[in-house]
Amino acid sequence: METSLPAYKKYLFVCENSREEGRCCAPDGNRLRELLKQSAKEKGLAGRVRVSRAGCLDSCAEGPNVLLMPDNVWFKRVRENDVEAILRRAAEGL
Numbered sequence: 565m566e567t568s569l570p571a572y573k574k575y576l577f578v579c580e581n582s583r584e585e586g587r588c589c590a591p592d593g594n595r596l597r598e599l600l601k602q603s604a605k606e607k608g609l610a611g612r613v614r615v616s617r618a619g620c621l622d623s624c625a626e627g628p629n630v631l632l633m634p635d636n637v638w639f640k641r642v643r644e645n646d647v648e649a650i651l652r653r654a655a656e657g658l
């Protein structure tokens with residue numbers, strides 16, 4: 565095993581898990597990830613903020629969920645109109 569510093573300053577993990585029963589983050593998570601990626605690119609954040617697909621983050625009833633690391637900020641019940649606020653938060657300290 566090897567270790568290194570992460571390639572990006574920040575990571576946004578967007579739950580895209582789907583299941584047949586109960587609440588989950590799909591399909592909204594898929595759409596949110598695409599919007600976050602597109603907007604991050606438009607804002608010039610793409611090289612510093614990585615938007616990644618995640619599996620279940622174990623908070624399904626509060627989804628769709630997005631986790632910002634290493635800031636350790638949890639965004640829950642995210643809607644499309646939250647994308648800009650999430651990216652503003654992700655850009656802090658860059």
Ligand code: FES
Pocket residue numbers: 579580581582587588589590619620621622623624625627628629
């Ligand atoms: S399905 Fe998204 S947190 Fe569980």
